[in-house]
Amino acid sequence: xxxxxxxxxxxxxxxxxxxxxxxxxxxxxxxxxxxxxxxxxxxxxxxxxxxxxxxxxxxxxxxxxxxxxxxxxxxxxxxxxxxxxxxxxxxxxxxxxxxxxxxxxxxxxxxxxxxxxxxxxxxxxxxxxxxxxxxxxxxxxxxxxxxxxxxxxxxxxxxxxxxxxxxxxxxxxxxxxxxxxxxxxxxxxxxxxxxxxxxxxxxxxxxxxxxxxxxxxxxxxxxxxxxxxxxxxxxxxxxxxxxxxxxxxxxxxxxxxxxxxxxxxxxxxxxxxxxxxxxxxxxxxxxxxxxxxxxxxxxxxxxxxxxxxxxxxxxxxxxxxxxxxxxxxxxxxxxxxxxxxxxxxxxxxxxxxxxxxxxxxxxxxxxxxxxxxxxxxxxxxxxxxxxxxxxxxxxxxxxxxxxxxxxxxxxxxxxxxxxxxxxxxxxxxxxxxxxxxxxxxxxxxxxxxxxxxxxxxxxxxx
Amino acid sequence: xxxxxxxxxxxxxxxxxxxxxxxxxxxxxxxxxxxxxxxxxxxxxxxxxxxxxxxxxxxxxxxxxxxxxxxxxxxxxxxxxxxxxxxxxxxxxxxxxxxxxxxxxxxxxxxxxxxxxxxxxxxxxxxxxxxxxxxxxxxxxxxxxxxxxxxxxxxxxxxxxxxxxxxxxxxxxxxxxxxxxxxxxxxxxxxxxxxxxxxxxxxxxxxxxxxxxxxxxxxxxxxxxxxxxxxxxxxxxxxxxxxxxxxxxxxxxxxxxxxxxxxxxxxxxxxxxxxxxxxxxxxxxxxxxxxxxxxxxxxxxxxxxxxxxxxxxxxxxxxxxxxxxxxxxxxxxxxxxxxxxxxxxxxxxxxxxxxxxxxxxxxxxxxxxxxxxxxxxxxxxxxxxxxxxxxxxxxxxxxxxxxxxxxxxxxxxxxxxxxxxxxxxxxxxxxxxxxxxxxxxxxxxxxxxxxxxxxxxxxxxx
Numbered sequence: 001x002x003x004x005x006x007x008x009x010x011x012x013x014x015x016x017x018x019x020x021x022x023x024x025x026x027x028x029x030x031x032x033x034x035x036x037x038x039x040x041x042x043x044x045x046x047x048x049x050x051x052x053x054x055x056x057x058x059x060x061x062x063x064x065x066x067x068x069x070x071x072x073x074x075x076x077x078x079x080x081x082x083x084x085x086x087x088x089x090x091x092x093x094x095x096x097x098x099x100x101x102x103x104x105x106x107x108x109x110x111x112x113x114x115x116x117x118x119x120x121x122x123x124x125x126x127x128x129x130x131x132x133x134x135x136x137x138x139x140x141x142x143x144x145x146x147x148x149x150x151x152x153x154x155x156x157x158x159x160x161x162x163x164x165x166x167x168x169x170x171x172x173x174x175x176x177x178x179x180x181x182x183x184x185x186x187x188x189x190x191x192x193x194x195x196x197x198x199x200x201x202x203x204x205x206x207x208x209x210x211x212x213x214x215x216x217x218x219x220x221x222x223x224x225x226x227x228x229x230x231x232x233x234x235x236x237x238x239x240x241x242x243x244x245x246x247x248x249x250x251x252x253x254x255x256x257x258x259x260x261x262x263x264x265x266x267x268x269x270x271x272x273x274x275x276x277x278x279x280x281x282x283x284x285x286x287x288x289x290x291x292x293x294x295x296x297x298x299x300x301x302x303x304x305x306x307x308x309x310x311x312x313x314x315x316x317x318x319x320x321x322x323x324x325x326x327x328x329x330x331x332x333x334x335x336x337x338x339x340x341x342x343x344x345x346x347x348x349x350x351x352x353x354x355x356x357x358x359x360x361x362x363x364x365x366x367x368x369x370x371x372x373x374x375x376x377x378x379x380x381x382x383x384x385x386x387x388x389x390x391x392x393x394x395x396x397x398x399x400x401x402x403x404x405x406x407x408x409x410x411x412x413x414x415x416x417x418x419x420x421x422x423x424x425x426x427x428x429x430x431x432x433x434x435x436x437x438x439x440x441x442x443x444x445x446x447x448x449x450x451x452x453x454x455x456x457x458x459x460x461x462x
Numbered sequence: 463x464x465x466x467x468x469x470x471x472x473x474x475x476x477x478x479x480x481x482x483x484x485x486x487x488x489x490x491x492x493x494x495x496x497x498x499x500x501x502x503x504x505x506x507x508x509x510x511x512x513x514x515x516x517x518x519x520x521x522x523x524x525x526x527x528x529x530x531x532x533x534x535x536x537x538x539x540x541x542x543x544x545x546x547x548x549x550x551x552x553x554x555x556x557x558x559x560x561x562x563x564x565x566x567x568x569x570x571x572x573x574x575x576x577x578x579x580x581x582x583x584x585x586x587x588x589x590x591x592x593x594x595x596x597x598x599x600x601x602x603x604x605x606x607x608x609x610x611x612x613x614x615x616x617x618x619x620x621x622x623x624x625x626x627x628x629x630x631x632x633x634x635x636x637x638x639x640x641x642x643x644x645x646x647x648x649x650x651x652x653x654x655x656x657x658x659x660x661x662x663x664x665x666x667x668x669x670x671x672x673x674x675x676x677x678x679x680x681x682x683x684x685x686x687x688x689x690x691x692x693x694x695x696x697x698x699x700x701x702x703x704x705x706x707x708x709x710x711x712x713x714x715x716x717x718x719x720x721x722x723x724x725x726x727x728x729x730x731x732x733x734x735x736x737x738x739x740x741x742x743x744x745x746x747x748x749x750x751x752x753x754x755x756x757x758x759x760x761x762x763x764x765x766x767x768x769x770x771x772x773x774x775x776x777x778x779x780x781x782x783x784x785x786x787x788x789x790x791x792x793x794x795x796x797x798x799x800x801x802x803x804x805x806x807x808x809x810x811x812x813x814x815x816x817x818x819x820x821x822x823x824x825x826x827x828x829x830x831x832x833x834x835x836x837x838x839x840x841x842x843x844x845x846x847x848x849x850x851x852x853x854x855x856x857x858x859x860x861x862x863x864x865x866x867x868x869x870x871x872x873x874x875x876x877x878x879x880x881x882x883x884x885x886x887x888x889x890x891x892x893x894x895x896x897x898x899x900x901x902x903x904x905x906x907x908x909x910x911x912x913x914x915x916x917x918x919x920x921x922x923x924x
Contacts, residue, residue, distance in 0.1 A: 153882045168776020177883050251792045252782035259775025313721025314630020320714035330713045420615045421639050
């Protein structure tokens with residue numbers, strides 16, 4: 001069995017065994033089992049715990065070796081000290097992929113690190129790959145699979161093209177409302193202590209994965225620089241990779257050493273590697289997933305000339321500050337566009353296009369504006385601010401967005417504001433249902449466009 | 463009448479006249495009138511429009527001069543070109559405070575600027591103060607007053623100690639869910655084109671205003687540097703001032719010139735003035751208002767040593783990056799605190815305190831942790847991350863926060879995450895109802911603590 005296909009077992013197992021605690025509903029083996037049933041995973045699930053014969057009518061095996069069927073993936077959530085003996089059973093049973101959810105390894109210091117090394121050595125000898133320890137494992141939405149050890153509050157994932165790799169449980173389904181993400185997700189992987197399977201293994205797998213359109217990576221350290229470079233150089237031509245580097249300071253690097261037992265590595269060095277390889281850096285977990293939305297819903301722009309549509313001049317000015325900071329330029333409209341805009345109202349014939357002047361006069365030119373910008377070769381991308389009462393007054397917003405879904409050749413991102421959060425949420429949903437990404441703040445909407453521009457350039461030069 | 467008391471008329475009028483359009487429900491004079499009735503403003507309201515005798519049974523006056531009672535404040539929303547004649551009526555009527563809501567002045571170029579100058583000259587000669595043009599005016603929650611020209615979607619403001627000055631309609635009640643802000647607001651002022659009343663006038667007024675505990679300022683340019691310095695130096699000793707400077711780039715400065723007719727001024731110069739005077743800079747409108755929450759709900763810290771409580775190590779590491787960037791330091795716990803934490807569980811006896819190790823083992827030590835941190839002189843401020851399922855499992859969160867409301871001598875901010883946005887919103891509400899500020903992302907929660915630290919230092923050195 002090749003390494004490639006062992007990594008795929010973590011996401012696409014036909015049969016799994018859960019080894020460990022069955023004492024609680026909200027955490028542990030029962031939570032995993034119930035999550036999978038609720039989500040509709042249709043592989044075989046075996047429970048292993050010597051203290052039970054059965055639980056809720058489900059058979060429980062005393063040991064992995066008592067199971068007759070083949071097991072693609074074992075998930076271990078026992079106390080750390082008995083993990084080596086379970087790994088021995090995995091080897092006996094011929095299991096090639098193991099997730100160790102338990103904490104108490106390199107994450108608690110030298111003694112734990114020793115135990116972790118022992119486990120890794122045993123596994124390596126037999127070609128067993130380990131994800132973790134100290135991980136909530138994976139999500140794969142295409143087969144309704146997740147190994148998170150916490151009871152989920154929802155019943156179904158929303159499928160999409162975003163795949164996420166994290167060095168934290170925060171990327172697990174217990175920590176993020178993935179079911180509410182309009183553009184959906186494909187795969188998620190929490191690397192935990194990274195004793196064996198690392199970011200490069202998963203990037204390589206996701207690079208080949210047809211469902212994955214964009215890869216986002218939260219990382220504290222790169223385990224193997226050469227491997228990372230080799231894998232990323234191959235994948236980046238096909239798919240964008242966004243990256244959030246944690247551990248930028250001496251203080252956070254110390255905390256990382258203390259919670260995973262790993263060195264965070266020098267940030268400047270990481271920053272340079274990312275830049276050289278064409279990864280796009282983001283500043284926080286929220287932006288990491290939010291910016292990915294633009295990649296799965298919008299075309300890549302030809303250049304970085306931005307057009308802004310706003311109902312308020314003050315917002316336009318703030319937007320420009322963020323745009324310039326992110327590397328975008330303010331588009332200079334063609335004479336043809338200027339003429340079209342003057343015809344609507346002279347006060348809007350400039351960039352930003354301030355629709356505040358038109359709507360208070362009963363003029364609603366959204367369709368004409370979008371048409372003009374789509375035809376203007378001086379415009380590469382568009383940012384549009386929506387004020388909720390205007391969305392209600394001006395039916396052309398809705399109609400235009402529907403009409404342009406397949407006609408708009410340029411990426412567009414949105415920000416919605418208004419006087420009531422419920423109404424804002426509703427308008428946001430409507431726009432996203434129509435296929436356009438909406439952001440919670442102007443900066444992220446602008447950073448998303450800037451990220452598209454950066455990748456567009458990377459793709460043509462790599 | 464002194465200048466001070468004229469400015470107060472903009473916020474505390476006993477009687478107002480609304481001059482202009484009555485043709486629409488959602489915008490103009492009717493919107494203002496209906497908003498005020500709905501909010502419960504109990505001053506007198508006069509409508510002025512020569513085309514009506516009455517509307518919905520309300521008397522409409524042909525001109526300001528036909529009104530017999532005294533008028534504290536006139537709000538003009540007529541086409542720009544007839545504004546000079548209305549100002550003449552204001553002068554005749556002895557009205558000293560005028561809000562010009564209309565656009566079409568310096569905001570549309572040279573011709574509009576000429577008209578604006580004409581209006582200002584007339585007013586100055588007679589001691590009439592003008593707010594605007596091109597403004598939605600003010601909010602005062604203490605008398606349920608607002609001049610926004612847009613129909614509000616809510617019926618009541620929530621009173622609090624945050625006052626906001628903006629050079630954009632975005633600070634108006636039509637653009638922000640002020641009624642949903644748990645810590646409430648006091649006054650809001652949109653300066654518009656700033657032809658007369660400027661940021662310094664309003665800062666001076668708010669400095670004396672008992673309801674205002676913190677002032678937040680969105681600004682594109684300072685009109686009069688010496689006046690600004692004089693006013694701020696006086697106010698900053700009593701109240702913190704947060705500032706968002708728009709127009710940081712050549713491109714946005716050009717857009718500002720074009721939408722308000724004003725020069726944005728060099729950003730570095732502004733930055734240095736803010737720093738010298740002790741204003742605290744923020745990056746966006748959201749942070750501007752969100753960070754203010756910390757000032758009205760939390761005590762000022764003695765120093766900048768931060769303790770972090772997290773349910774996940776990865777989050778702790780990211781938090782440290784933001785903390786160091788914002789000027790905070792990671793607190794080194796006292797030996798006493800370390801001993802107490804070791805007693806709970808050795809794995810949590812460090813900063814960040816990673817409660818992930820305890821709760822999966824059925825230990826819920828939130829109360830003990832807060833008690834220890836409150837007593838530790840090495841800790842000046844606290845950031846706490848809440849995972850919603852843990853909030854549900856661990857009743858001590860709720861009880862501890864209630865118990866410590868008056869006992870906690872250090873500022874604390876929160877970030878809440880989980881797997882469902884509704885649940886997250888509910889927990890967020892519960893914590894804010896208990897009196898503690900919760901933020902939508904880690905950075906803002908950290909920036910809020912850093913802002914408290916900065917002001918604490920400013921207050922002791924100014």
